[in-house]
Amino acid sequence: MSGILYLIPTIIADNTQSTQLPIAVLEAVRNTRYFLSENVRTARRFVSSLKVHESIETLSFEVLNKDTLPEQIGGLMLPAREGHAMGVISESGCPGIADPGALAVAYAHSHHIKVVPITGPSSILLALMASGFNGQQFAFHGYLPIDSKNASAVIRELERESQQHHQTQIFIETPYRNDAMLGHLLRSLRDDTQLCVAVNLTGQNETIVSKTVIQWKKEPIAIGKTPAVFLLLAAG
């Protein structure tokens, strides 16, 4: 008998459970007593907020994060191998995307545990939809491997790839460096390259601006320390 691994999305802006999550999320959480997450405290608070379990105390939460070793996955996934439903919850958005959840999913595939992904908010996907850029070809790069010395080189390489393949380039930055990143981008990109900055997606102050670099230079914005996604598309 083998279990099931639900990939459970969480919210990306505070207090949006009731508007942004489909019923499928509530049903999966209701069926599940064993959870893996990067941060037990926030995962517990999230599950509690859904109000589908009588008591949060009877549930099991274990840590699955970037420090989890491959040899630990078997132990963490034991309930699924014993036939139980388990859930992976991301710190923000969809598990397996820009987070360590993929470790558990890969284990499930190799042990014939059914994997069920569930729809939920993803800042990467929402930003791509809202950018107006090419959604037929795109690439996500996570955090750019940047220090201020080589920032321009990395950004120009992305711009070259974008032009060559007509490919939208998507990346994120740690919030406290958002404004430095925007500065790097405006200094390094060509004037006719299109740049989108999507801030606080699904939140109250959601801000999504797409325009060419030359237009950005005329009307820059201060992003501040809030979650942001950056997208660029070079002119053909």
Next chain:
Amino acid sequence: MSGILYLIPTIIADNTQSTQLPIAVLEAVRNTRYFLSENVRTARRFVSSLKVHESIETLSFEVLNKDTLPEQIGGLMLPAREGHAMGVISESGCPGIADPGALAVAYAHSHHIKVVPITGPSSILLALMASGFNGQQFAFHGYLPIDSKNASAVIRELERESQQHHQTQIFIETPYRNDAMLGHLLRSLRDDTQLCVAVNLTGQNETIVSKTVIQWKKEPIAIGKTPAVFLLLAAG
């Protein structure tokens, strides 16, 4: 006064409205009388199924598809410029991703019409989550530019890129060529490359299989003429 452009996801498997769509979709559709979509008939049927408008007859549906010319967008977007809410609905999943919706979004950005993306099922995102492959770096290529003569060359180039950047490669195929595509992949990829095939996502017969090419060769499957997403990740 400027309007608003909602990016409204639709379902990707029959009759999954009630489980897969968040309330934010219903709220956006309730606020909107003007819709753009690739196919008016299916968009009308979708909006009708949500039961948030008293009468579907009072709503406006216009076509936005791959044959829409840039000079037609201004006319199609007139209601938004006049201050109304408009919605773009994809034929399947999220507008702006692998469909022509991006034309309307780009127009909205250049005319100061607020763009609001809404969470919903995306077969690309669900497949990536469920693959167990790298979700920190990935690229989507739409339909591969393939005829049987150059299929191997295209597939091997993707495999090379995957290995070089440790990047998950994602693509789709027209359903009647799914099984031919799987054949091309098994003939062209290295034995230790990982391949995921995700079929009928969110549907009753959802099937998601991730394994190495050599394992696929031992236990192949017949996909049939159903929507499928293919993902590959080359060994390091």
